[in-house]
Amino acid sequence: MTRRPTLKLLVLVPALALVLAGCGDDSGDGGEAGNGGPELVNEGTLTNCTGLPYKPFEYEENGEVIGFDIDLVQMVADKLGVEQEVIDTPFDGIQSGADFNSGKCDISSAGMTITDERKQNIDFSDPYFEATQALVAKKGSGIADITDLGGKKLGAQNSTTGFDYANENAEGADIVNFEDLGLLLTAVESGQVDAGINDNGVLYDWVKEKTDFQVVKEFDTGEQYGMGVRKGNTALLDVVNEVLAEAQSSGEYDRLYEKWFGTKPPAK
Template sequence: MNTRTLALGLGAIALSFAATGCAKDDTSSTTESGIQLVKEGVLTICTHLPYEPFEFTEGGEVVGFDPAVLEIAADNEGLDTEVIDVAWETITTGEALNSGQCDVAAGAMTINPEREAVMDFTDPYFTATQALMTKTGAGITSLEDLAGKKVAVQDGTTGADYVRENAPKNTEVVSYEDSSLMQQAVLTGRADAGVNDNGLLNYFVSENPEVEVVTEFETGEEYGFSVKKDSNDELLAAINDGIASDEYDAVYEEWFGTAPPS
């Protein structure tokens, strides 16, 4: 059976000090199928929490669509999984992979040329748009309505880029470190609206009727998992096999209540 563990907070900091302050035992290995692992018998996953429903903590373990998809590949290879919570910028720059913190990075991460230059991506596993969330009945229906208003975004995301490029010039953009803070800013009225991926915001409004998604913007975004550049083709192949499997369809339906788009 696949087991999943979580390294958070001080544990992740301790790992960092261990890596820089003294020699560390080499626990890396290569599976019979040629997959390179930073820890023998374990597929180590870097992500940035929380980002519901893709990854979040529940009952002391990380759950969500992303780890569930990666567990398909791990199960097929006879591996356990471990999820490590790291800063988002260390994922998008490839630093988490290059420093050997993990084998694969996940986080509802849009594939784009800047990221492809520093990491290798799997096949796309989710298609996303950007969504605009407001307090329910606020009367905001488009980006044009944000003129002179405060809009919450998440640091380092394509949603933040979209707002800065397309919102009226006098829109005040407030950037938050994680998605939870960004969502709470809208929920509590500290921001008039928020922009982030549709999967994230639609899940949030389903549990918080005080807010609503008023429109979505087609941006042609696709999510991918990433591995260290030019270093782990066998792991990419294993994850791609999982994405193409019937098990993926079942996981998608479990988390989104519908079959994946064909």
């Protein structure tokens, strides 16, 4: 498939103004980033690399990047007393560590599963979301499981755990690789592929509007999302983990979860 020729730069104006007990910085002088805190790629800015669209985690609406992940990173930016800037970039550059090593970004919130392979390239925050792989297909297609795809086309997203799962388990299927989730779901809707595999959260969100389609199967892959930073960037990682812990204890995490997913987080 054709890769996007250029990167799309999107600046998120922090109008969110999230209030988190113990998380704010009212000094207005750059926060921890300017006072012995984490060094940032661009002074006064927390640069967040992500791959759009990945609704409801990160997507563009009316010229602004919004979503569950974006709100969480905004808390980190608020803690540091800086603005958040979002860069849309192919996912492979994130999970390989290339975008961090080249100085493109400080952090990545991209619905990214923590894996041992990725840990070799980047450092992860504490887990903040549980996910699993799922299969989406048109209603009445006769597809109920990945084993029904022999001789059929299965769409998967490049460099993702869904792509890996498809290659390991979709015996006899023709796996079609797509650069991002938007292209993958467009192919499912148009019939270019017979089914698509990706994380359950984004697929369930998609079928709310695309009512001719359904999530036909979930696979118990036991995945957890983490935010990524450059290998060895413990100063920033410590702040991210502190913010996530405070969000959990204050109830702000639950509020954001319900805002973006329409339900309370599953009980642990």
